[in-house]
Amino acid sequence: MSPTFDKVDTVAINTIRLLAVDATIKANSGHPGAPMGLAPVAHVLFNKFMSFNPKNPKYFNRDRFVLSNGHGCMLLYALLHLYGYDLSLDDLKNFRQLGSKTPGHPEAADTPGVEVTTGPLGQGVSNAVGLAMAQAHFAARFNKPGYDLFTNYTYAIMGDGCVMEGVASEASSAAGHLQLGNLIVFYDDNHISIDGDTAQALTEDVLKKYEAYGWQTLWVKDGDNDLAGIAAAIEEAKACKNKPTIIKVTTTIGFGSKLQGTHGVHGNPLKKDDAAHVKELFGFNPNESFVVPQEVYDLCSTTAAAGAADEEAWNQLLEKYSAEYPELAVDLKSRVAGTLPEGWEKSLPVYTPADPAIASRKLSETVLNALGDVVPQLIGGSADLTGSNYTRWKTAVDFQPPSTGFGDYSGRYIRYGVREHGMGAMMNGLAAYGGLIPFGGTFLNFVSYAAGAVRLSALSEIPVIWVATHDSIGLGEDGPTHQPIETLAHFRATPNIMVWRPADGNECSAAYKVSMTSKHTPSILALSRQNLPQLEGSTIEKASKGGYVLKEVADANITIVSTGSEVGLSLDATKILESKGYKARLVSLPDWFTFDKQSLDYKLSVFPDGHPIMSVEVMTTLGWQKYSHEQFGINTFGASGPYLQVYAKFGFTPEGIAERAEKTIAAYKGVSPRSPLHIAF
Amino acid sequence: MSPTFDKVDTVAINTIRLLAVDATIKANSGHPGAPMGLAPVAHVLFNKFMSFNPKNPKYFNRDRFVLSNGHGCMLLYALLHLYGYDLSLDDLKNFRQLGSKTPGHPEAADTPGVEVTTGPLGQGVSNAVGLAMAQAHFAARFNKPGYDLFTNYTYAIMGDGCVMEGVASEASSAAGHLQLGNLIVFYDDNHISIDGDTAQALTEDVLKKYEAYGWQTLWVKDGDNDLAGIAAAIEEAKACKNKPTIIKVTTTIGFGSKLQGTHGVHGNPLKKDDAAHVKELFGFNPNESFVVPQEVYDLCSTTAAAGAADEEAWNQLLEKYSAEYPELAVDLKSRVAGTLPEGWEKSLPVYTPADPAIASRKLSETVLNALGDVVPQLIGGSADLTGSNYTRWKTAVDFQPPSTGFGDYSGRYIRYGVREHGMGAMMNGLAAYGGLIPFGGTFLNFVSYAAGAVRLSALSEIPVIWVATHDSIGLGEDGPTHQPIETLAHFRATPNIMVWRPADGNECSAAYKVSMTSKHTPSILALSRQNLPQLEGSTIEKASKGGYVLKEVADANITIVSTGSEVGLSLDATKILESKGYKARLVSLPDWFTFDKQSLDYKLSVFPDGHPIMSVEVMTTLGWQKYSHEQFGINTFGASGPYLQVYAKFGFTPEGIAERAEKTIAAYKGVSPRSPLHIAF
Numbered sequence A, B: 001m002s003p004t005f006d007k008v009d010t011v012a013i014n015t016i017r018l019l020a021v022d023a024t025i026k027a028n029s030g031h032p033g034a035p036m037g038l039a040p041v042a043h044v045l046f047n048k049f050m051s052f053n054p055k056n057p058k059y060f061n062r063d064r065f066v067l068s069n070g071h072g073c074m075l076l077y078a079l080l081h082l083y084g085y086d087l088s089l090d091d092l093k094n095f096r097q098l099g100s101k102t103p104g105h106p107e108a109a110d111t112p113g114v115e116v117t118t119g120p121l122g123q124g125v126s127n128a129v130g131l132a133m134a135q136a137h138f139a140a141r142f143n144k145p146g147y148d149l150f151t152n153y154t155y156a157i158m159g160d161g162c163v164m165e166g167v168a169s170e171a172s173s174a175a176g177h178l179q180l181g182n183l184i185v186f187y188d189d190n191h192i193s194i195d196g197d198t199a200q201a202l203t204e205d206v207l208k209k210y211e212a213y214g215w216q217t218l219w220v221k222d223g224d225n226d227l228a229g230i231a232a233a234i235e236e237a238k239a240c241k242n243k244p245t246i247i248k249v250t251t252t253i254g255f256g257s258k259l260q261g262t263h264g265v266h267g268n269p270l271k272k273d274d275a276a277h278v279k280e281l282f283g284f285n286p287n288e289s290f291v292v293p294q295e296v297y298d299l300c301s302t303t304a305a306a307g308a309a310d311e312e313a314w315n316q317l318l319e320k321y322s323a324e325y326p327e328l329a330v331d332l333k334s335r336v337a338g339t340l341p342e343g344w345e346k347s348l349p350v351y352t353p354a355d356p357a358i359a360s361r362k363l364s365e366t367v368l369n370a371l372g373d374v375v376p377q378l379i380g381g382s383a384d385l386t387g388s389n390y391t392r393w394k395t396a397v398d399f400q401p402p403s404t405g406f407g408d409y410s411g412r413y414i415r416y417g418v419r420e421h422g423m424g425a426m427m428n429g430l431a432a433y434g435g436l437i438p439f440g441g442t443f444l445n446f447v448s449y450a451a452g453a454v455r456l457s458a459l460s461e462i463p464v465i466w467v468a469t470h471d472s473i474g475l476g477e478d479g480p481t482h483q484p485i486e487t488l489a490h491f492r493a494t495p496n497i498m499v500w501r502p503a504d505g506n507e508c509s510a511a512y513k514v515s516m517t518s519k520h521t522p523s524i525l526a527l528s529r530q531n532l533p534q535l536e537g538s539t540i541e542k543a544s545k546g547g548y549v550l551k552e553v554a555d556a557n558i559t560i561v562s563t564g565s566e567v568g569l570s571l572d573a574t575k576i577l578e579s580k581g582y583k584a585r586l587v588s589l590p591d592w593f594t595f596d597k598q599s600l601d602y603k604l605s606v607f608p609d610g611h612p613i614m615s616v617e618v619m620t621t622l623g624w625q626k627y628s629h630e631q632f633g634i635n636t637f638g639a640s641g642p643y644l645q646v647y648a649k650f651g652f653t654p655e656g657i658a659e660r661a662e663k664t665i666a667a668y669k670g671v672s673p674r675s676p677l678h679i680a681f
C-alpha cells in the first residue's frame, strides 16, 4: 500500500530544513543548501520506506543509507536525531566543533547511524554499490525458502559532484553489470554546484548515461513538493529486481531561502534575516532555533519502533533458521559477531629454505587457495588482472548475476573490471556491510588510481585488503609507466594503513594473517612478479611483528634493513661483506605500521645503537631515514627491460648492495651512531 | 574525395601486424593482439587522413595521435618506423630492451612521434581531450580569415580498459560539454580484456554512454576488413564540427593468429608455429622476420612527403600572417619556441613585512591577476572550486563553446567540473600540445584523486601546475575527509615533481616563477585557506632556491625547518626560545625538489653540522628525517573544528613548537650531530 502524507510530514520536512539552517548558522560554517533541497526525499525515504533500529544501528538486515554528497551532512544528522539515534540536539548544536559527533562531513567511526564516511565526492555512491553487492551475496548464501533473512535495500543520495566523478562512473557501470536490483540512488538534480550553474561544466544526459550502464531510470520532476511522486518512484525502484535504479529528483537547493536555487546557499550559512524569513515561511517562530515539534518526534518514533520490531522478528527468524540450517547459522552468527572460523590460521602455508623460490604474487595465490574454502568471509577479485595478480582461488565461483552464465551471487570472486578506484570504493562498501573481508587485486602502481578510496578505508577504519602485485622495477619490460617508485612511501605516510611487502612465503602468510584479523586497519600487500627464495630464519610469528632480525651477528659493522624482493639480495650481500671481513646484520621489515606498534625495547633490539644502518629497497628512499642512516633506493623513474637487467642498471645486485654497505661502514668509521629509533618527543 | 584502397594497403596492414608479432616474439614479452586487431584502423588513419611530418615531429599544426591502450605500442612503433620517424628497424628489434627507444609502453620523452606517454589506462584518451582543447583555443586565438593556421584534429584509439576507467569518463564528459568537434576517438571493440570475455565485467552500452556525454557516435562493424567503412566513418567524424566523435570499431584481437579473438593473444607473444601460420596467411615468408616490403615504405613515404609539404605551406602562411598580424605572430612564435613574454616576471607581486597577512590561496590569486593578461600561455581553472581555490583572474574569459553563452574558445578559464583526475589528464594534453602553461585548482587532498595523471606529468616531463588550496588541517571545519596528511609526502616521493608550500607572498611568487619557467617538471602549489603573515627575510630570489635561512643566528642551539603556514608559527616559536635563552635558527623549505638541486655547500649552509634540526609541518613526519633530526608533525588523521582549535589540539602553536624544540635541544645536549645532508654514497 502506498504511503499517504499529511501536514505532519510537511512539518517534519521543514524541521529537517531548519535544523540544517540553525546548525550551519551556529557553526558559522557548513552547507545548508543540500539538506534544504533534499529534506522531502529524505523524509519520505526514512519515514515511509526504510527499516532500521536506532537503538541498534548495526541491526544486520537494516536498510542502508548513504549520503554521497557528504557536505550535506546536516541532513543526515538531523534525521539520525529525529529517529532517536544516539545523537542529541546538543550534538547538532555542536556541528563542526572539535570533538563533536557531528563533524563537517559524515564519519562512520564517529557517529552512530553513519554507514560510511563521505565527503570526498563519488565515494559514497560507490560504497553503496559495495553495500548492495554484499546484500546480494548474503541473500544468495543464507536465504532459504521461508527464511528471507536478507532483504535490505541500499539507498544513496548523490549530487552533481558525485555524478561527475570518475569513481562513481566506474562503480555505477559495475552496478549495472551486476544487475543490483537492491540498489536505489537518488540524484539530486538541483542545477547548482560550487561554481554556480552546472551548465558551465555538466551538460551530459545523466539518466541516459545510467540507462547505458544498465540501470532503471526514473524522474521526479518536483522534488520539492511531490511527496507522492517520490514515494511512487521508490516503489517502482523497489519493484525492479534485476536493475539498480536511479531516481533523478529535481529539487531547489536551499528551498525556502531568499537565495534558493543559487550557489549562494551551497556552502555558506544563511544570513540571519534569511533564516528568519525561512522560519516564518515554514510557520516556525523566527526567534527560535533548533526547534523540533513533538508531532515530528512522534511521527519518527513510529518508524523507529517499526524498525525495532523488524529486528526482533529477524532475531526470531534467525533462531528458527539455526535449528533448520545449523551450519549456515554458525557461519552467519560468526559474521554478525565479526569472528573468523576457529583455527582458520592453521591453513596458512608455512615454508622452509628447502622450498623453491616463488614469486610473492604466487605465494599470495597459495594463501588464497588455502583459505578460499576455509574462510567464507573472503570475497574479492581483480581489476581485470586475474591472471597476473593470481587472485582467483581454485574453487572460486564468480560473483555474477546468474543470467550472465558466469556465476551467481553466492560466488565470491569479483570481476571488478578495469576500475581500480571503483574497486577500492566498492570494497569499502562490502566491508561496511559487515561479515565480509573484501580484497582487490591490481598492480601496485595502480593502487594510486584508487588513492581516494584507500584513504577512506584508513580514515573510516575499514580493513580491506589490496593484493598489489608487480610491486617494483622487478616487473621488467612494462617499464616506468607501471613501475612504482613513490607508491609505498605514499601509503606508509597515510595514517592507519598497513603496507606489507613480504620477502618470502612465511612473510606472505604473516601479511595475510595480520591483515585478515585486523579490525580497524586496511592493508596493501605489495607482491613481486619475480621469484623470491624462501629465507632461513623467517617465520610467520616473527614477521607478524612487522619487522625482525633475519640474520644476527655480534659486533656488527652494519645493519642492512630491507623488504620484499630485496631481502634475499641483501642476504647475499651480507655474505659478500663477510668474505671481506665485515660483520653485517640483516633486518626484514615487511610492514612499518605493525613494526611501529611494537615496544621501544623490541624496536631497539632490531635497530640497535652503535653501528650504521642502511636501507635497501628498489624505490624511493623517502621515509627510510626513519629507520636508517643511509639509504639505497631509486629516486628516479624506472626503466623498461628484462628485470634482471633493470635491477643491475640501478645497482640492485648483491655486489651493488655490498658496495654501498662498504661505503656506509667507511663513512661511519670511528662514529658510534645512535639508532634512529630514539626520538626526543 | 574519399580514399580508395588497393592491395598495397592490405600489405601495409599486414606488415604492421607482423612487425608486432616479430617484435613481441623477439622481446619474449609484450602485446601483439591489439596491434594485429587495430592495424586496419591505424593504417587508414595514418595513410589516408593524418597530416604530420616525420622529419619534424613537432610541426605545430600536425594532427595528433594518441594510443590510449598504450600496451599496444608496437602498433605505434611500427607506424612511426614505416613513415620515416627516427625509429629504425633495429629499434623495433630492441622492443622492450633496456635503453631502447621502444619501451614497453609509449614514452613521450623517449621516442620521436609519441605525443603523450600512455599505458596507465584511461589517460591517453583524456590527454586527447586536452590536445583537442588546445587546438580549439589556438584556432580561436590565432586563426583569421584566410589564415587557417590551426586546423589539426586529435585522434585517439582506446580499448575496453580505457572505456572502464573513471578518468576517461570524466574527460569524455567534459569533451562532450566542450563540443570538441576536432576530437575523434576510436573504440577498439574486441570483446576481450585481460580476464577474457569483456562480458564478465563490461555490459554497458558504450555508444549510448557517449551519446549521453554529447558525442557523435558511429560504428564500423567489420573493423578487420572494411577499410572503406573506416574511411567513411572518419569522414563523417571530421564533418561533425560541434561534437567529438567516437567510432566503435569492432575488431578481432590478434587477427590472423590461431588464437585470434581470445585473450591468449592479448599480453603474450605468439608461439613460433602460430607466427609462421600468420605469415603464411598474409603471404609473407614464414622463415623471415621484421620484413617491410618496399611498396609499403613507398606508400607511407608518399603520406610523409605530403605532411612535409603541409608544414612548408604552413610556415609560408605563418610568414604572411606575421606581416598582417604582427602582434599575434610574436605571441604565436614565442609559443612555438616555448618562451614566455619578455619581462613577464616583473609582474610578480613582491611583499614586505608591512603588508597584511593573507591566505596563500589569495596570494596565488594575486599572482594570477597579475599574470593573466601578461602571460597568454596561462590557461587553467578549477575542478568546481573556483570560489575556494581563487583561480579565476579578474579579466578571465571562460573557455567554453560559444553556444553555451558562458564564453568562447579564445577564453582561458576552464570549468573542469568535479573531475580532478580528468583535469590532471586534460592538463597533460594541453601542455603536450605546446605553447600553453596549464593549471588546475582543487583542494590539496583531492590532487590524490588525480595521482595517476600527476605521475604521468612527472614521468613525461610535462610542466603543468596544480593550484592546491586548503592544504592542511588549517581548512578547519571540513574535517579529516578533506585534511591532507600524507599528500605532500606522496608527491615529494614522486620523481621529477616540485611540491611548493609557500610561507608568504614572496614565496608564492617564487613558486609561480619557478613553476612557470620549468621546462620538464610539473608543480603542485600547496596553499593555505588561512591567513599567513608576510615574513621578514623572504625574497623571491631566496625562495627560488627551494630552501633558505629565514632567520640566522650564530652558535645556534637548534635549527627549526618548516614550510608554508607553519613558518610564521615557527618564527614566533624562535622568539619564545630566545626569551628562554636559546638560540634558534629558522629555515623555510618551500620546495624540496628545487632545494635538492642546489650545491652541497649551499645545502650545508642551510642545514649545518653541530646542532639538532627539528622539522615543523602539520602533516606526516615521513620524509622529514631527510633534513632533520627530530620531527614535529601529525601522523594521524586530522579533526573537524575551527582551525585555530584544530591547530591547538595537535600542539601547533608557537608555545607547542617551542616546547618540542626545547626537548630536542635537551635530547642532543653534549652531542654535536652531523647534518643529515651528508650521505655516504
Ligand SMILES: [Ca+2]
Residues within 6 Å of the ligand: A159, A160, A161, A188, A189, A190, A191, A192, A193
Ligand atoms: Ca548540485
Ligand SMILES: [Ca+2]
Residues within 6 Å of the ligand: B159, B160, B161, B188, B189, B190, B191, B192, B193
Ligand atoms: Ca579489448
